[in-house]
Amino acid sequence: MGLREKLEELRKQGIQEIKASADLDHLNDIRVKMLGKKGPLTTVLRGMKDLSKEERPKVGKFANEIRDELAQALEAKKAELATARLNAKLAAETLDVTLPGTPTVQGQPHVIQQIIDQLVDLFVGMGYQVAVGDEVEQDEYNFERLNLPKDHPARDMQDTFYVTPSVLMRTQTSPMQARMMEKHDFANGPLKMISPGKVYRRDTDDATHSHQFHQVEGLVVGEHVTMADLKGTLEVVAKTLFGDELAVRLRPSYFPFTEPSVEADITCFNCLGQGCAICKHTGWLEVLGAGMVHPNVLKMSGVDPEVYGGFAFGLGPDRFAMIKYVVEDIRDFYQNDVRFLNQFNQKG
Amino acid sequence: MKVSYQWLNQYLPLEEKGIQPAALAEKLARTSVDINDVYSPMDGLKKLVVGLVVACEPHPDSDHLNVCQVQVSETETLQIVCGAPNVQVGKKVIVALVGARIKDNIKIKRGKIRGVESNGMLCALQEIGFSEQVAPKDYEAGIWFLPDDAVVGDAVYPYLGMDDTIIDTDLTPNRGDMLSIFGNVNDLAAIYDLPNGFESHPVVESDEAMADQLSATLADEAIAPAYEMRLIKHLHVADSPMWLQIKLWNAGIRPINNVVDITNYILLKYGQPLHAFDYAKLPSHQITVRHAQAGEQLTTLDGEARSLQASDIVIAAGEEAVALAGTMGGQSTMVDEQTTSVALEAAIFDPVMVRKQARRLDLHSESSMRFERGINPETLHQALDEAAYWLAELAGGQVVAGKAVAARPQFADREITLSVRRVNHVLGTELTMAMIEQLMVRLDFAAHSLDDDQLVVAVPARRWDIELPADLYEEIARLYGYDNLPSTLPTMTKTAGGLTETQARLRASRHTLEGLGLTQAISYSLTTVKRAQQFRVAPDQTQPMQLDYPMSSDHVATRMSIISGLLLDVAYNHARKVADVALYEQGRVFLPQGGERPLEEEHVAGAVTGHLTPANWHQAAQPVDFYALKGIVQTYLQNLAVAGEITYVADSSRPEMHPGRTANILLDGQVVGFLGQVHPSCAAEYKIPETYVFELNLAALLAAPKRDKHYVHISKYPAVTRDIALLVDQTITNQAIVAAIKQKGGAYLKQVQLFDLYRGEHLPANKKSLAYTLTYQADDATLKEDDVNQAFEKVVAHLTTTLGAEIR
Numbered sequence A: 001m002g003l004r005e006k007l008e009e010l011r012k013q014g015i016q017e018i019k020a021s022a023d024l025d026h027l028n029d030i031r032v033k034m035l036g037k038k039g040p041l042t043t044v045l046r047g048m049k050d051l052s053k054e055e056r057p058k059v060g061k062f063a064n065e066i067r068d069e070l071a072q073a074l075e076a077k078k079a080e081l082a083t084a085r086l087n088a089k090l091a092a093e094t095l096d097v098t099l100p101g102t103p104t105v106q107g108q109p110h111v112i113q114q115i116i117d118q119l120v121d122l123f124v125g126m127g128y129q130v131a132v133g134d135e136v137e138q139d140e141y142n143f144e145r146l147n148l149p150k151d152h153p154a155r156d157m158q159d160t161f162y163v164t165p166s167v168l169m170r171t172q173t174s175p176m177q178a179r180m181m182e183k184h185d186f187a188n189g190p191l192k193m194i195s196p197g198k199v200y201r202r203d204t205d206d207a208t209h210s211h212q213f214h215q216v217e218g219l220v221v222g223e224h225v226t227m228a229d230l231k232g233t234l235e236v237v238a239k240t241l242f243g244d245e246l247a248v249r250l251r252p253s254y255f256p257f258t259e260p261s262v263e264a265d266i267t268c269f270n271c272l273g274q275g276c277a278i279c280k281h282t283g284w285l286e287v288l289g290a291g292m293v294h295p296n297v298l299k300m301s302g303v304d305p306e307v308y309g310g311f312a313f314g315l316g317p318d319r320f321a322m323i324k325y326v327v328e329d330i331r332d333f334y335q336n337d338v339r340f341l342n343q344f345n346q347k348g
Numbered sequence B: 001m002k003v004s005y006q007w008l009n010q011y012l013p014l015e016e017k018g019i020q021p022a023a024l025a026e027k028l029a030r031t032s033v034d035i036n037d038v039y040s041p042m043d044g045l046k047k048l049v050v051g052l053v054v055a056c057e058p059h060p061d062s063d064h065l066n067v068c069q070v071q072v073s074e075t076e077t078l079q080i081v082c083g084a085p086n087v088q089v090g091k092k093v094i095v096a097l098v099g100a101r102i103k104d105n106i107k108i109k110r111g112k113i114r115g116v117e118s119n120g121m122l123c124a125l126q127e128i129g130f131s132e133q134v135a136p137k138d139y140e141a142g143i144w145f146l147p148d149d150a151v152v153g154d155a156v157y158p159y160l161g162m163d164d165t166i167i168d169t170d171l172t173p174n175r176g177d178m179l180s181i182f183g184n185v186n187d188l189a190a191i192y193d194l195p196n197g198f199e200s201h202p203v204v205e206s207d208e209a210m211a212d213q214l215s216a217t218l219a220d221e222a223i224a225p226a227y228e229m230r231l232i233k234h235l236h237v238a239d240s241p242m243w244l245q246i247k248l249w250n251a252g253i254r255p256i257n258n259v260v261d262i263t264n265y266i267l268l269k270y271g272q273p274l275h276a277f278d279y280a281k282l283p284s285h286q287i288t289v290r291h292a293q294a295g296e297q298l299t300t301l302d303g304e305a306r307s308l309q310a311s312d313i314v315i316a317a318g319e320e321a322v323a324l325a326g327t328m329g330g331q332s333t334m335v336d337e338q339t340t341s342v343a344l345e346a347a348i349f350d351p352v353m354v355r356k357q358a359r360r361l362d363l364h365s366e367s368s369m370r371f372e373r374g375i376n377p378e379t380l381h382q383a384l385d386e387a388a389y390w391l392a393e394l395a396g397g398q399v400v401a402g403k404a405v406a407a408r409p410q411f412a413d414r415e416i417t418l419s420v421r422r423v424n425h426v427l428g429t430e431l432t433m434a435m436i437e438q439l440m441v442r443l444d445f446a447a448h449s450l451d452d453d454q455l456v457v458a459v460p461a462r463r464w465d466i467e468l469p470a471d472l473y474e475e476i477a478r479l480y481g482y483d484n485l486p487s488t489l490p491t492m493t494k495t496a497g498g499l500t501e502t503q504a505r506l507r508a509s510r511h512t513l514e515g516l517g518l519t520q521a522i523s524y525s526l527t528t529v530k531r532a533q534q535f536r537v538a539p540d541q542t543q544p545m546q547l548d549y550p551m552s553s554d555h556v557a558t559r560m561s562i563i564s565g566l567l568l569d570v571a572y573n574h575a576r577k578v579a580d581v582a583l584y585e586q587g588r589v590f591l592p593q594g595g596e597r598p599l600e601e602e603h604v605a606g607a608v609t610g611h612l613t614p615a616n617w618h619q620a621a622q623p624v625d626f627y628a629l630k631g632i633v634q635t636y637l638q639n640l641a642v643a644g645e646i647t648y649v650a651d652s653s654r655p656e657m658h659p660g661r662t663a664n665i666l667l668d669g670q671v672v673g674f675l676g677q678v679h680p681s682c683a684a685e686y687k688i689p690e691t692y693v694f695e696l697n698l699a700a701l702l703a704a705p706k707r708d709k710h711y712v713h714i715s716k717y718p719a720v721t722r723d724i725a726l727l728v729d730q731t732i733t734n735q736a737i738v739a740a741i742k743q744k745g746g747a748y749l750k751q752v753q754l755f756d757l758y759r760g761e762h763l764p765a766n767k768k769s770l771a772y773t774l775t776y777q778a779d780d781a782t783l784k785e786d787d788v789n790q791a792f793e794k795v796v797a798h799l800t801t802t803l804g805a806e807i808r
């Protein structure tokens, strides 16, 4: 057998052995055996000296080709085996991904807080400032400055917790109207504010009445504020809270601090006006009271009603939450059953 | 007010114009006043017909039942067993046929009553839906008799006015004018632009002159802006005709007798309350309107003996009070069957005085309600005269010529000048002068223009709620239609808007606590005095603010801490088998400071019980303990970024807290809060399990200077650590050890971290072992072993000498 044949034989045998190898250690043995200093290839090449001058470079080149080929085959097999080993390891590590994740702790904002925050963000975005007032108020600001003198029959509309004849638990967040108007410098532009917070009424708690609830009062006073602006503003509120293009309809109402006064209904978000149980089959939901600020209220706060005017509205976050989430008992908001609170875990 | 659709139709062509009750109610709600309900008294009733009792025999097996033969059509006579004591042959009665539906949807079936067949039922008014308060008293114990000319077999509803539709309006306090048919007719005429056919009946006076038979004076003019009386003699008290009774009961008023019914009819028609005194029973015929004397006694119509106050207002005959003005008549001068002459009063009383009296005595009537909301002075004479007319017509009375007048009603149109430009400016509309004038015409308000912008409107006294241009804007808006207003957003100078720094930080504070696993609660701020006092951060303020006139014993005082409310929440959850509760609440506490109003301080508090994370397949449950809560509080405070030093000092003085597991939280030495375990006795009172709480004076923390926001250089040189374990007395605190380490730590000591605490076995009693890692690092060089060792040795020596620590 000539040298060339021997090399050819080695190549065949080497490729075969590499292919057959099943693990990295064995592959390494093959490498050492084949390409090592004592390996057959080296031995064969030692016999080159017996070749003719013409033959020598040809066989040498051939031998180098074989060496490269075997080295490549070894690398390829090594990579193949490494992948296989990794895959086997990964397979052994397989988890049941349907097992529940490790619980982490996370709290929730109260559902009423969520609605208040939504409203605050909306109005802040429209250039309103936020004025938070005291919950214990003076009769003067809660009633008198809102055009509700003592013994006014409209005081019957709001049963009040009095502390002394002149101090009470505020029945509305409207006192901030007067407190802000008297401070505001209209030379610097209009006053746009909302006032969110807790309010109190002398009521017996039941499914639909609560002696404590929340209100977001809004007020815009400037030189060019119209009732049409009020209507448009309320439409934006409805859209923000209920997510649809809901119509707003106004009905005549009465609040001593606004004139004209209106009750605002929005299209029922649930049936879009078709009528359903939530809207008592009217297609409308009564959501808030509003109106154009009464000239007496402006005057009492030192604002000239001949020059300035505006609108005010009062939203009830409790009522909004009851409508939006179909909560049947207002007491649920204040008993704080964590199973109740954690239902409202919607961010944004 | 329960407004009869049929009555409205007497004066307005509603049916003729195809305006049905439901549409009318909707229109009122959108344009005028709110609507409670629209209903027909016959709703839900079925197969109720006129019957004639042709025979009536006692039931063989009963001492109170009768077996009646009742004709219900030309050809049909039914046998019906009836238990009413007043059943009578020859009377027309209400028959519920077999298959009929009566009140409460009860179905009438064929049956046997004590063995005798009965094919229907003879009905009392209450059985077909009349309330006890409205059904006439004479028939209380028996069936109702229909008029003799009722046609046998006809449906009974028209005979009883039950085919009417009632529109029950819900008035706002300003629209007192809508408490009458008169007011409703006026408003509807304006709303629908219909001809107004309201009619009055003029009085026919007899030849007999009043002379000194009756006189009236005001002791105090403020009590009654108007007060007039008529005298009607020779009348016969009897039942009213059906048309009148129907008008009353459909309005929810019980018919009593013709005299009282006529006053109530006028009340409904004009909104003018009247009072009829039995003339003969008046102790004097000189009537005075005056304030009561303190302690004066008066027995009112309802039989109550009332002790009066000087603020009350009365009608006196001579010296004796005979009625509470505007509120309720007196028993001694009440009209009864023997009455033959009445002194009939039409007045306007001061709304505030009536309101106070009605509230004080808890006497709210149809009359007092109207006096409180205002009376139309324009129709006082019409109302009084028409009442006299009906007393003549229906009771055969003779109206004495002239009146006793203490004060005539004073009224005039109120002139209001409107600017068309201003109207449009306020409403956002583009109305023309002509359009506004047209709306005034519909309201029957006279109007004339001064120029092309100004319009002078004469508002009649019947609309006393309209005083200012703004009130007319409302009239214009509602008649023009709120639906026709455009929708726009305010176009004006840009305003910045935004949260104040405090508002933003209050919001961030909430988010931090939510991130730490606490869910926001909102509890009641009003609580019991005892609970209001518990868990105060600053124990020196002891008395909470209390309500003057609370509604419930659970809510009488304003809270001085938030924790007690949270514990009620924990209890609520615990009672419902919810074991793991982690709540926080942020809000006001109320701290009386001697001023008119308490200090309202922003606080934040938390309450945690059970486990922070529940047990699961992957890891064990993590129960709440002192340190778990302290971790939450520490991270929270870290987020607040106050510059001052926060320390925790053991406190055993808080009565509601575990004496060994409570720490005050101090900011630069000032107590700003506390945390710890609720005292087991207190927990037992709240019926809650082991619970950990904290409360912080958030206002103080937000007001404190903030940590520097400058960047702190991070050393690029390696840090070196040394561990030290020491055995100390149980009483020595971690805080004391850390302070001692830091005191002698040297310039390179960056951090001291506790990594182990051991007590118990293998240690002497009263000893504990703590182990700390001390981290040394220099900003400008790599530290040498020697430097670190030297520094460390100083610490070791210091601990040994000052704390008696044994280094292990």
Ligand SMILES: [Zn+2]
Pocket: A268, A269, A270, A271, A272, A273, A274, A275, A276, A277, A278, A279, A280, A281, A283, A284
């Ligand atoms: Zn609906």
